[in-house]
Structure formats: structure tokens, C-alpha cells
Amino acid sequence: MNAAVQFVHDQLTGKKEFPKFKAGDNIAVSYKIIEGGKERIQIFRGDVLKIQGTGTTATFTVRKISDGVGVERVFPFFSPNVDAIILNKKGKVRRSKLYYLRERSGKRARIKERRF
Amino acid sequence: MTSIFMQDGKQTACTIIEAGPCTVTQVKNKETDGYNALQLAFADKKEKHATQAEIGHYSKSATSPKKFVKEFREYFQEKNAGETISVDIFSEGELVDVVGTSKGKGFQGVVKRHGFHGVGEASHGQHDRSRAPGSVGGSSYPSRVFKGMRMAGRMGNDRVKMKGLKVVKIFPEKNYILISGSVPGHYGSIVYIQK
Numbered sequence: 403m404n405a406a407v408q409f410v411h412d413q414l415t416g417k418k419e420f421p422k423f424k425a426g427d428n429i430a431v432s433y434k435i436i437e438g439g440k441e442r443i444q445i446f447r448g449d450v451l452k453i454q455g456t457g458t459t460a461t462f463t464v465r466k467i468s469d470g471v472g473v474e475r476v477f478p479f480f481s482p483n484v485d486a487i488i489l490n491k492k493g494k495v496r497r498s499k500l501y502y503l504r505e506r507s508g509k510r511a512r513i514k515e516r517r518f
Numbered sequence: 519m520t521s522i523f524m525q526d527g528k529q530t531a532c533t534i535i536e537a538g539p540c541t542v543t544q545v546k547n548k549e550t551d552g553y554n555a556l557q558l559a560f561a562d563k564k565e566k567h568a569t570q571a572e573i574g575h576y577s578k579s580a581t582s583p584k585k586f587v588k589e590f591r592e593y594f595q596e597k598n599a600g601e602t603i604s605v606d607i608f609s610e611g612e613l614v615d616v617v618g619t620s621k622g623k624g625f626q627g628v629v630k631r632h633g634f635h636g637v638g639e640a641s642h643g644q645h646d647r648s649r650a651p652g653s654v655g656g657s658s659y660p661s662r663v664f665k666g667m668r669m670a671g672r673m674g675n676d677r678v679k680m681k682g683l684k685v686v687k688i689f690p691e692k693n694y695i696l697i698s699g700s701v702p703g704h705y706g707s708i709v710y711i712q713k
């Protein structure tokens with residue numbers, strides 16, 4: 403990465419701390435939503451499909467099945483609206499982008515938990 | 519380029535520009551030069567790469583030879599030769615103009631270069647003409663091609679001024695300035711920022 407970009411990213415990303423997670427992990431994201439001047443926190447819980455980007459532009463995608471419909475949301479790591487991230491389960495997966503989950507449903511769409 | 523989150527949580531794409539420190543190498547005024555201007559120079563270069571004339575010019579303001587020189591007319595700040603101008607003259611939220619040389623696109627057709635729509639139809643006798651310019655001259659009248667008719671040719675590599683770009687953030691310690699959106703030119707190219 404370019405030195406200038408690196409410097410600016412270091413300046414902008416210093417404040418936040420999250421648990422380390424990877425694709426395949428089950429996480430709950432607390433996301434601030436502003437509705438009619440009021441602020442509330444919504445929790446989006448699901449499996450991490452992918453992590454992409456570097457520095458301030460890095461994002462992660464979370465997928466969950468809601469009422470039988472697959473829902474994916476992309477969260478920027480350093481958005482001020484991402485309040486907290488809780489790591490629920492570590493997943494046992496072999497790749498970093500779990501696009502194959504999109505074609506699966508039911509039991510086949512499960513991710514095995516990694517135990518230590 | 520990078521992006522930054524504003525206070526309302528919205529993400530804005532922005533460009534990082536290293537703005538200064540620029541050294542004032544000459545102050546022009548109405549009496550001696552006929553107009554008021556400040557000559558600013560940026561980025562050191564080695565003395566062995568500078569000509570004698572350049573070394574002489576820079577020695578008047580007691581600085582080392584520089585790579586880029588630019589004159590700013592009717593400049594609002596009172597400065598003497600040898601003083602530096604840094605990124606502090608800008609403030610966050612301010613609107614600036616950025617002047618640069620756009621990326622060269624090579625020889626391009628009229629669709630990309632001038633926004634023509636090409637010949638719209640694929641049928642009715644048209645064949646392999648979807649990006650063609652169409653008629654340029656007419657047959658009986660005017661029976662010639664008007665001057666200035668927009669045609670294919672070299673595109674880009676022009677001086678471009680982007681007006682009214684917002685200063686999003688300033689890092690005075692490194693003289694970096696974040697400007698909302700994109701600016702003309704390649705990565706690493708030189709641009710001028712005007713208030």
C-alpha cells in the first residue's frame with residue numbers, strides 16, 4: 403500500500419477494537435439505526451461470508467436465513483454505526499470466501515464448529 | 519484514493535493529496551512585474567540535476583532546487599521569498615478548485631470521446647455501425663464538413679479544473695489533505711489546489 407494511504411488509514415482506524423473473526427464464524431453485529439430522530443441498536447446475527455478490503459475501506463459480509471430467505475448484509479469495519487461485534491462460534495471452513503453457501507439450504511448450509 | 523466516514527455515518531470517497539510544504543521562491547508585484555503573484559515551488563531535487571540558472575534562481579530565496587514551480591496570481595497572503603506555505607492555509611469543510619492533467623485515453627471514437635450514441639439500430643440495413651458517428655457533411659447541402667465537427671481522436675491528457683471540491687480532512691503533520699471525490703490525473707501526478 404502507498405505510504406500516504408497507509409498513514410491516513412492508520413490515523414482513521416486507530417480507535418476501534420473488535421474480536422478477530424474470519425469467514426465461517428458466527429457473529430452478532432450491533433448496528434445503530436436512526437429512525438425519526440431516535441437512535442436504536444439492531445442486532446444482525448449470522449455467518450461471515452467474506453472479509454474484504456484493507457484499511458478504512460475494509461468490509462465484511464454476514465449471511466443469515468430469515469424466515470427461509472437468505473439475507474446478506476455488508477458492514478464496513480470502521481463505520482461509526484457498527485457499535486459492537488460479538489463472536490459466537492468459530493467455524494471450520496477451508497476457504498476465505500464462502501460463496502458456496504448461497505446455493506445451499508437447510509442442513510447442507512450449516513458450518514461445523516471448530517473446537518479447541 | 520480512500521474513503522472516510524462522516525459524523526452521520528455516511529462514507530465519502532476522497533483523494534489524498536500531499537499539499538506542501540511549498541516554498542515561496544519569488545514575489546511579483548505591480549511595480550516591477552506588472553502584476554501581483556507568488557511563485558511557489560514544491561519537492562526537492564538534487565543539485566546535480568539542476569541547471570546553473572535554476573540554482574541561481576533558488577539561491578535568491580535561500581532554498582534548494584525544486585522539481586515543480588507554479589505561479590499563483592493575486593494571492594491573498596503576504597509572504598516573502600524563502601517562507602513556506604503548508605497545508606494549514608486550508609480548513610476542513612472549505613470548497614477548493616483542483617487543477618490537473620487528466621489521464622490520457624489514447625485515440626478514442628466519438629461515443630467515448632464526445633458522448634455520441636452511435637447508430638442506434640442493429641437491423642434495417644445497419645451492420646457493424648453501432649459506434650459510428652453517422653453523417654458528418656450532408657450531400658447537397660452543405661456538401662462539406664463544418665469546421666470543429668466532433669470526430670474521433672486523441673482523448674485525455676488535457677488540463678482539467680474540478681471546481682467546488684470539499685476539503686474533508688487535513689493532516690498538518692504530514693501536509694496531507696483529503697478532498698472529497700476524485701481529482702484529475704494518475705496516481706502520483708501533480709495538481710494545483712486553489713481556494
